[in-house]
Amino acid sequence: MMIAREAQRMGYRTVVWDPEAGCPASRLADETITAPFSDREAAERLANRADVVTYEFENVDPEIVAWIEGAKPVFPGSGILRVAQHRREEKEELKRLGFPTVAYLVVTGASQVREAIGTLGLPVVIKTATSGYDGKGQSVIHTAEDLDQWGREDASSGEFVVEQFIDLSCELSVVAARTRDGLIVTFPVGENVHRENILHRTIVPPSVSHEIQAEALRIARAVMDKFNVVGVLCTEMFVTRQGEVLVNELAPRPHNSGHYTLDACDVSQFEAVVRTVCGLPVKQPRLLTPCAMINLLGKHLERLNWQQAMNLPGVKVHLYGKKESRPKRKMGHMTVLNYSLDEVWSSVTVLEEMIGEGESVAASSRIQPGPVHHR
Numbered sequence: 612m613m614i615a616r617e618a619q620r621m622g623y624r625t626v627v628w629d630p631e632a633g634c635p636a637s638r639l640a641d642e643t644i645t646a647p648f649s650d651r652e653a654a655e656r657l658a659n660r661a662d663v664v665t666y667e668f669e670n671v672d673p674e675i676v677a678w679i680e681g682a683k684p685v686f687p688g689s690g691i692l693r694v695a696q697h698r699r700e701e702k703e704e705l706k707r708l709g710f711p712t713v714a715y716l717v718v719t720g721a722s723q724v725r726e727a728i729g730t731l732g733l734p735v736v737i738k739t740a741t742s743g744y745d746g747k748g749q750s751v752i753h754t755a756e757d758l759d760q761w762g763r764e765d766a767s768s769g770e771f772v773v774e775q776f777i778d779l780s781c782e783l784s785v786v787a788a789r790t791r792d793g794l795i796v797t798f799p800v801g802e803n804v805h806r807e808n809i810l811h812r813t814i815v816p817p818s819v820s821h822e823i824q825a826e827a828l829r830i831a832r833a834v835m836d837k838f839n840v841v842g843v844l845c846t847e848m849f850v851t852r853q854g855e856v857l858v859n860e861l862a863p864r865p866h867n868s869g870h871y872t873l874d875a876c877d878v879s880q881f882e883a884v885v886r887t888v889c890g891l892p893v894k895q896p897r898l899l900t901p902c903a904m905i906n907l908l909g910k911h912l913e914r915l916n917w918q919q920a921m922n923l924p925g926v927k928v929h930l931y932g933k934k935e936s937r938p939k940r941k942m943g944h945m946t947v948l949n950y951s952l953d954e955v956w957s958s959v960t961v962l963e964e965m966i967g968e969g970e971s972v973a974a975s976s977r978i979q980p981g982p983v984h985h986r
């Protein structure tokens with residue numbers, strides 16, 4: 612929807628392919644194809660209608676994307692999609708290319724998970740190798756009891772990535788864009804807070820040192836280069852207590868942690884998609900004001916007092932128009948802009964209290980409770 616809006620502003624026509632009729636993007640697209648992402652005929656229709664194709668969701672079949680690639684240019688390509696949608700391949704590729712990651716092991720089935728924990732030690736986070744996003748398919752294991760519970764409820768014969776669950780100093784992300792000519796620009800570094808493994812808030816600029824920010828930007832640029840990405844990609848990173856920057860995962864698309872760019876930058880990540888995939892230049896984005904982005908999940912919507920929220924300084928509301936609300940589904944986000952981060956924080960504090968994500972929740976989520984299940 613956001614890409615279509617930017618494309619429309621720049622005079623382009625868009626065709627959107629989504630399995631769900633009346634999907635948010637259909638409100639802005641010139642044409643909509645409603646079909647599952649495995650539908651060859653739909654792929655053919657899209658390839659016939661489009662001059663250039665992009666995707667903004669990882670869990671699409673890379674075979675289909677590769678097929679479209681045979682007919683029309685697709686940015687970012689099916690190669691990086693294949694890597695990013697498979698946690699094992701992603702980790703192995705990152706390692707091969709020399710990027711630092713958390714310690715992990717790849718296993719199949721529950722018994723091997725136990726072995727892996729024997730090697731890595733507790734706590735760990737078990738992630739399904741495929742189809743995970745927004746904390747889905749993940750379980751944090753702190754104790755033997757957690758593992759038993761996981762064995763009863765979530766174990767399957769599939770492939771898992773077992774990672775050391777590390778005590779993070781903070782999480783950062785960098786959205787970067789690369790043109791067809793190989794020119795890279797980076798959006799400002801965002802500092803992310805997750806609650807129950809779902810992104811809750813992004814703050815820009817982050818509270819980390821300039822050295823750590825520079826390292827995050829360096830890594831993000833190297834990812835764009837080494838994976839030869841054309842388009843937009845977000846690199847999610849962990850900062851350890853020792854100040855080491857590790858790559859967590861790659862998302863070859865506009866990213867939730869980059870939504871702040873819509874309001875706080877002179878070019879948004881969505882405009883950057885349109886420019887790069889259409890062969891236009893994109894200049895290094897500038898941050899116009901300090902900013903916070905807070906996600907609005909289904910469970911937050913009923914608590915939010917719109918009158919009160921929109922009466923706070925610097926608040927902007929984005930709702931995506933998803934038809935069905937679920938407690939942990941991302942339904943929209945708010946940005947808070949102001950002259951200083953202090954001023955941003957005063958509105959953020961009130962908003963978070965209002966949606967039940969205040970300091971008390973933050974404190975309890977620091978002492979991680981048992982396994983988190985997001986199925």
Ligand SMILES: Nc1ncnc2c1ncn2[C@@H]1O[C@H](COP(=O)(O)OP(=O)(O)O)[C@@H](O)[C@H]1O
Binds near residue numbers: 776777
């Ligand atoms: N190994 C880990 N150590 C500590 N926290 C983790 C680890 N793996 C994931 N997390 C937490 O869970 C969040 C979501 O995990 P991630 O691997 O990015 O999956 P998703 O695809 O759901 O975004 C991370 O941003 C982080 O907050």
Ligand SMILES: [Mg+2]
Binds near residue numbers: 745847860
């Ligand atoms: Mg993630």
